[in-house]
Amino acid sequence: MEHDDDILQRAIEQCRNEAIPPHPPQAVVDATVATLAEAAARKADSPRQRNTHVLRLTTRFAAAAAVLIFAGYAVGRLSAPRTLDIEQLRQAVEASLATSIEPTVRQRVIEDLGRQWQATLETTYVALREDLTVQYRHELAQVAVQTLAASNANTNRLLENLIESINVADMQKRQWFVAGLEQIHTARRQDNTQFADALVSFASAVGGEFERTKQDMVNLLAETRGGAGAPDQPDSATKD
Amino acid sequence: MQVHDWKRITEEHASAVWQTAYRLLHNQADAADCLQETFLAAFELAQRQRVRNIRGLLLRLATTRAIDRLRQRTRRARQESECEDWQQLASAEPGPDSEAQSCELAARLRAAIGQLPAQEAKVFCLRHFNELSYRQIAKELQITTGAAGVLLHRAKTKLRELLAPVEEETRLPYGT
Numbered sequence: 001m002e003h004d005d006d007i008l009q010r011a012i013e014q015c016r017n018e019a020i021p022p023h024p025p026q027a028v029v030d031a032t033v034a035t036l037a038e039a040a041a042r043k044a045d046s047p048r049q050r051n052t053h054v055l056r057l058t059t060r061f062a063a064a065a066a067v068l069i070f071a072g073y074a075v076g077r078l079s080a081p082r083t084l085d086i087e088q089l090r091q092a093v094e095a096s097l098a099t100s101i102e103p104t105v106r107q108r109v110i111e112d113l114g115r116q117w118q119a120t121l122e123t124t125y126v127a128l129r130e131d132l133t134v135q136y137r138h139e140l141a142q143v144a145v146q147t148l149a150a151s152n153a154n155t156n157r158l159l160e161n162l163i164e165s166i167n168v169a170d171m172q173k174r175q176w177f178v179a180g181l182e183q184i185h186t187a188r189r190q191d192n193t194q195f196a197d198a199l200v201s202f203a204s205a206v207g208g209e210f211e212r213t214k215q216d217m218v219n220l221l222a223e224t225r226g227g228a229g230a231p232d233q234p235d236s237a238t239k240d
Numbered sequence: 241m242q243v244h245d246w247k248r249i250t251e252e253h254a255s256a257v258w259q260t261a262y263r264l265l266h267n268q269a270d271a272a273d274c275l276q277e278t279f280l281a282a283f284e285l286a287q288r289q290r291v292r293n294i295r296g297l298l299l300r301l302a303t304t305r306a307i308d309r310l311r312q313r314t315r316r317a318r319q320e321s322e323c324e325d326w327q328q329l330a331s332a333e334p335g336p337d338s339e340a341q342s343c344e345l346a347a348r349l350r351a352a353i354g355q356l357p358a359q360e361a362k363v364f365c366l367r368h369f370n371e372l373s374y375r376q377i378a379k380e381l382q383i384t385t386g387a388a389g390v391l392l393h394r395a396k397t398k399l400r401e402l403l404a405p406v407e408e409e410t411r412l413p414y415g416t
Binding site: 022028029 | 271309345346399404
């Protein structure tokens with residue numbers, strides 16, 4: 001719990017310490033003052049405007065007063081010595097009521113209806129604004145979703161192209177490498193053959209020279225011995 | 241009937257109302273709307289009844305309007321989180337912006353206030369953001385001082401519960 005207190009207190013402190021513009025924008029203040037002035041002007045246009053409760057009380061009071069007047073008048077007329085003309089009395093009371101109360105009641109009913117209409121319109125406006133805001137956010141979200149989807153598809157296509165290019169380049173390099181190896185192998189075999197031929201030629205040449213040297217040595221020995229008789233002719237000398 | 245100079249009142253108290261609304265909403269457009277609605281509501285109220293403490297009334301109305309907007313945001317966020325398209329595209333990993341936001345205690349506190357019952361949220365905000373005493377809060381909300389204390393206690397308890405998961409998440413990487 002102590003830890004929770006700490007986090008709540010930290011959250012409150014962080015909220016308190018956030019940078020808040022000290023004053024509202026002047027345009028907002030001006031708009032508010034203008035709205036209040038407009039509302040005050042609306043109120044001033046109908047100075048006798050009161051709330052519905054007061055209106056109903058006034059209407060009831062007027063009706064009760066009319067009934068009392070009518071009752072008093074009727075009692076007075078009935079208590080008078082002369083005979084009472086009920087029909088004439090009724091017409092007079094109706095006319096009196098019509099001239100005194102009806103315009104007031106009509107005007108107040110109209111004003112009451114006007115206020116109710118205004119309240120209804122304001123409520124409708126607020127609801128409409130909320131609906132439009134929700135719809136706007138929803139459509140914005142859909143656009144963002146579609147944009148992201150299109151972007152993903154495009155990115156995937158570009159990545160596929162890149163991978164394909166890398167594969168093609170890799171294949172070409174591999175082919176070049178194989179061709180190079182084959183060429184090196186062919187050159188090596190050719191070099192081996194030439195080297196073997198050269199060795200054979202060299203060996204045969206060395207063999208011939210060796211035989212000639214050997215013959216020369218025999219001749220030299222024969223000449224060196226001299227008078228010991230004619231030297232035996234070697235087989236090789238006859239061959240030469 | 242009382243006669244008020246609304247131009248003077250607006251210029252005198254606009255800053256306090258603005259700061260109250262902005263601290264809760266943290267958005268200039270919403271705070272501006274809230275300011276206008278607050279003064280208009282105060283004007284309508286002053287036409288119907290006598291107003292003794294215009295500053296207290298304005299702060300209470302601003303707090304109420306701002307909390308209403310916070311609650312609307314919470315509802316809207318729930319509606320938007322149910323959008324199937326987003327769920328299809330959303331990564332399993334949180335994005336950098338949501339990571340940053342999840343670490344923002346103040347933003348979480350605002351969201352949590354939006355989930356409180358209206359009366360508890362009002363008491364909490366008036367107490368901790370506008371620094372009103374229990375007696376002033378009780379007077380403005382037309383409740384008893386004891387009721388204000390109870391509502392504040394409930395609000396703090398619920399806020400602790402709502403903020404607790406954040407604390408667990410932030411503690412996990414350190415193994416404490």
